[in-house]
Amino acid sequence: MEIRRRHVAAGVLTWVAVFAVFILLAGPTEFVDAATNLSQARLAGILVMNALGTISMGLTLYTVSRGAGLNVSPIESVFLNTTVNLANNFTPFGQASGLPAGGVIMSRWTGQSFEKSVAALSTKELVGFTPGILIMLFGGSYIALFDATIPERIRSPVTVFTVSIAAFVLVLALIYRNPDPAHRVIHWVVTKLNHGIGYVPRLSKVEEDEIQRRVDGFSDSIEEISTNKPVVIVAATLTTFATVTQGVLLWIALGGVNVDISLALVVFIVPVSLLASAIPTPGGSGGIEAAQIGLIFAMTGGQRATIITAVVITRGIIYWTPIAVGSLTLAGIQFKKWWLA
Template identity: 30%
Template structure:
């Protein structure tokens, strides 16, 4: 699947590097490199440790969801699989939206389960990850609203968080209440598309409509099983929250390594807003997430210079983007060879 999207992935990376290069040229490449050269190496090690904690926490959330679906795997395997999921997200356009079909395939291969089960598992984990991020950012904005005036980039950040805080739960509630109608609609919409793609593009015998309908129903049934296990849902949400806190710690430590101490509220607001930029057509949101993080931090902490913020963002993204991409790429290669 990745091979078939190789051209789009290559073009996406070229575009990301161009945008990223333009950003650091604007901030000042020499100034940013000068700041990076003064970073405390001991703290940089902690940044990597924080990224590993984030990866393990979200891997365990995936393990919890898979357990509900009847697939028991070890914590190490869950972390390895989730690193492969992040690799798929990081190299495909539109981030999680573009990487989920590939992630479902990786999970199904690694756990020997049906494709729709793997897709339901990763879709559930991605949906669960939105909840604590919105809650953390909303509390952070509420705390800041009592002490500062929102203007410029901060107004856009506040609007984004408030919009997500309203749209996500409302959409989830409406989707759950109308899940059977949504299932029937999905079957009627997807079935002809799958049959056309399989028969014309893939040059293979079209699947029977009943077979496609059964697979789609299997996906919705898996989602329903996950949604009706409150104890496991609470555990997965707790692990997801730990992952977001670990990501925030990475960004906080990145600034601290450069000699700047900021309020934890700053990173708890910046990280979720930056994650929203991951839905752009660029692979994994590369370049756009960096720009958003830098814009939010500069709006919240005006006392830190732009080169310092750019350097801190580079350190943070180097840990949370490169680590799962490298590890996950190896996991994906192993599964592909099987």
């Protein structure tokens, strides 16, 4: 899968439509008034946190790529990671459809196989769940049991959510200890998708032996990375830092529009809201923002307009950073391809 003009158009138009709706909900005048309350120091802090998060996730990709045997430098990884995020923002279902496009980009840049590139990206995404799960698990437990600042009506849903996360962690642990069933499931899914491709015009099915080879290559690359404990530890640490930076930049923005909320609570809300990226819009546009707005409003009772303003500004910066940087990177990849042709 490649990023085409229709993907770019759909991503941009969806983002504009979604954010226009949020601005209308806040009230255009109220939105502008709240946005102008952000001081230059706070805006600078937001941009610095966003840059640190971008670099941290790029270094995460570098860590897992080196573990997979891909020859990329730290700087290359930072820029390549923005192209992957660009693919996530311009294709529906977020990472589910963005990963194949990102795999094509990495494969072209590194000259390595598509399966190895996708394995590195998949591992980065899986490791990226680690800090979010830990924050949701331990943060949710603390909020449900000890935090006296949240309304009582919120405590029960937080408790149920935390128990669900604990069950999810248990399932992941079972899969990790028993990888063979997971391998069979992946092969079954790919085979079914390949069978369906035969009914699509201008597309042809892949031979069964080729499917087996690709699935085996993907699984072997995943196992090679996941069993390298130093790689996993470093990658998990970097993604944890990146998750915290997103929480900090949102907290800075909320403080700038006079929404009183603790930093710990915002850091908890960020990974929870990212679960909404699964909605079928480019980059999950609308779902993440709605989740953050709803959770912050439920837990603080603050003014709707100021909360929407803070979320829209921070999410806009996070959304457009990979588009700006990733587009330049894609142009560089195309130039490299032309130069070597």
